[in-house]
Amino acid sequence: MxxxxxxxxxxxxxxxxxxxxxxxxxxxxxxxxxxxxxxxxxxxxxxxxxxxxxxxxxxxxxxxxxxxxxxxxxxxxxxxxxxxxxxxxxxxxxxxxxxxxxxxxxxxxxxxxxxxxxxxxxxxxxxxxxxxxxxxxxxxxxxxxxxxxxxxxxxxxxxxxxxxxxxxxxxxxxxxxxxxxxxxxxxxxxxxxxxxxxxGMTMVRVKVDTLQGNLHSGQFGGAAPDALAALIRVLDSLRAEDGSTVVEGLAADASWEGLQYPDEDFRQDARVLDGVDLIGGGTVADRIWARPAVTVVGIDCSPVAGAAPSVPASARAQISLRVPPGQDAAEATKLLFAHLEKHVPWNAKVSFEQVGQGQxxxxxxxxxxxxxxxxxxxxxxxxxxxxxxxxxxxxxxxxxxxxxxxxxxxxxxxxxxxxxxxxxxxxxxxxxxxxxxxxxxxxxxxxxxxxxxx
Missing domain, CATH: 3.40.630.10 (Zn peptidases)
Structure with a gap:
């Protein structure tokens, strides 16, 4: 032609x-x-x-x-x-x-x-x-x-x-x-x-409940379990010290053998602020194409605007977990749920909702x-x-x-x-x-x- x-x-x-x-x-x-x-x-x-x-x-x-x-x-x-x-x-x-x-x-x-x-x-x-x-x-x-x-x-x-x-x-x-x-x-x-x-991708929502309703932080804070603090603990468990994704039972050490993505090019493309480190280990290509990656894409709790001095009774987050070829998204979802449940502190009540999934x-x-x-x-x-x-x-x-x-x-x-x-x-x-x-x-x-x- x-x-x-x-x-x-x-x-x-x-x-x-x-x-x-x-x-x-x-x-x-x-x-x-x-x-x-x-x-x-x-x-x-x-x-x-x-x-x-x-x-x-x-x-x-x-x-x-x-x-x-x-x-x-x-x-x-x-x-x-x-x-x-x-x-x-x-x-x-x-x-x-x-x-x-x-x-x-x-x-x-x-x-x-x-x-x-x-x-x-x-x-x-x-x-x-x-x-x-x-x-x-x-x-x-x-x-x-x-x-x-x-x-x-x-x-x-x-x-x-x-x-x-x-x-x-x-x-x-x-x-x-x-x-x-x-x-x-x-x-x-x-x-x-x-x-x-x-x-692939799995999108889930996790909800943590600790109280029947919000409480005055002066009267009850220090002993009443804070649902948002519990949720933060749960979400933090999904990352290693270097920021790598951690979901117990889910492999996160694969390598990408093809076209590479230089760190400085990625920093520029991702608009990373000066002085802020990239997260994870291995090459950038390993991290974004060959390994799982978790992202907290939203949190529901009391907003900053109009916030009251109270202990949150409930908090919810939406989590995206990307899974590379060779890993089953449905199995990754099960491992994610098990990991989150294991890391909930203070015997707080936790529930899960599947929002979307793709292989x-x-x-x-x-x-x-x-x-x-x-x-x-x-x-x-x-x-x-x-x-x-x-x-x-x-x-x-x-x-x-x-x-x-x-x-x-x-x-x-x-x-x-x-x-x-x-x-x-x-x-x-x-x-x-x-x-x-x-x-x-x-x-x-x-x-x-x-x-x-x-």
Whole structure:
């Protein structure tokens, strides 16, 4: 496939891509009704469905998944005998976090310093726009050479497993020769990268109760058991002195043998404050791609604003535990519960709630689809060789697809390079990265079709 005319078409499509991403980012599509109205997700889902219909997709449908959300599906038929490629993205997003910390409104796509800022711009509404641009470029240059299926999920960020269960109940729906997951990112801005591994995830809530109600800290403090102090003791037990994750029975000493992540580069990408140490042992790549990692993502107790001098009777925390390939997320959850229960002080009452769970994933990077992608990325990135990295995050659907379709090749690319700051305030996407990756995907589809016909 000739790259130059497709590259010129992709470049010409970028103003339209910005307009469409602006429209899609405007939906506050957090798949949690406690954070945003359900109508916001419904609006985003319908926008995606309309975009597919406009591109002549057939069988476009809003799939009601078991977790109460909707995923959008459609099929674009290719030439007779052509392979089928499934393209994945998700339209749901993380909560905005602290709105006052955003330099520009989180749900208004804003151009600043050569980047486009907004919640979901990179993760993963931009991923859907990337797919659209790639397909439009191919249609303008002779047609799409494969049958394309598109699935755009509505609850990936919540980890509630709706699409995974739907796929298991309808295994014929997402069958394909290759799957491109548009929800990863280059290791570095401008460095073409495919992601070979994903850590799995378990999300749990732990609640500690010590009293029937809060008590006056002057009258009862010193003898009355403080639920928040008990919870802090429990949470502290999950870390070694150097900050390494400690869950009794869960191995935490694996090594990453591939692409490495220099400490100083990581410090810069993670925006670590001067003088603050990184946590854990081993290389950075070991810690973020090959080993489990626990994070306390939220605590419920009396807020500082309006706090009274009282002994807390109850406290609750939400904990994320990432587990690398080779470790079972369900077993890790059991070990986590056992560890927490063992470390609760003062015989305090403790209870647990499972919020979400997903298994780790490992791709076969020696498959023909990876060769097609390597060739495409080398063209799109002007001679740079494709790199292979891990990713510390989770995409639960990957493992489900790998189990359902063991012969299908699964590739992970996307817009979430370090500068994108996904899941944080001031998330952004590089339009240059969007252009190059859309071109990469278009060239890949051509290369892949040719490889299957050879």
């Amino acid at each position: 000739t790259a130059r005319p497709i590259a010129e078409t992709v470049a010409s499509l970028m103003p339209r891509a910005k307009t469409e991403l602006t429209e899609l980012v405007a939906f506050q599509s957090v798949a949690d009704p406690a954070v945003a109205p359900k109508s916001e997700c419904e609006g985003a889902a319908n926008w995606v469905a309309d975009a597919l219909r406009a591109e002549d997709f057939q069988d476009v449908a809003l799939l009601d998944t078991p977790d109460g959300t909707q995923s959008v599906y459609g099929v674009l038929p290719g030439p007779e005998g052509a392979p089928t490629v499934l393209l994945y993205a998700h339209y749901d997003v993380q909560p905005m976090l602290e709105e006052s910390a955003w330099i520009s409104p989180p749900f208004e796509l804003t151009e600043r310093d050569g980047r486009w800022y907004g919640r979901g711009a990179a993760d993963c509404k931009g991923g859907f726009i990337m797919h659209l641009v790639a397909l439009r470029a191919l249609k303008a240059n002779g047609g799409v050479p494969v049958t394309v299926k598109v699935i755009v999920e509505g609850s990936e960020e919540q980890g509630t497993g709706g699409l995974e269960r739907y796929a298991e109940e309808h295994p014929e729906l997402l069958t394909a020769d290759a799957i491109v997951i548009g929800d990863a990112g280059n290791f570095r801005l401008g460095l073409p990268t495919v992601t070979a591994t994903l850590r 780790a994933f490992q791709a076969d990077v020696d498959s023909p689809a990876y060769a097609s992608m390597a060739e495409a990325m080398k063209e799109a990135y002007e001679g740079q060789e494709m790199q292979v990295s891990g990713m510390g995050g989770s995409i639960p659907l990957c493992n489900t697809l790998a189990a359902l379709y063991p012969s299908t090749e699964i590739l992970l690319i996307g817009l979430s390079e370090p500068e994108a700051q996904i899941h944080a305030v001031n998330e952004s996407v590089s339009p240059q990265e969007l252009e190059r990756l859309a071109l990469s995907e278009a060239l890949f589809l051509g290369n892949y079709a040719a490889s299957k016909q050879a």
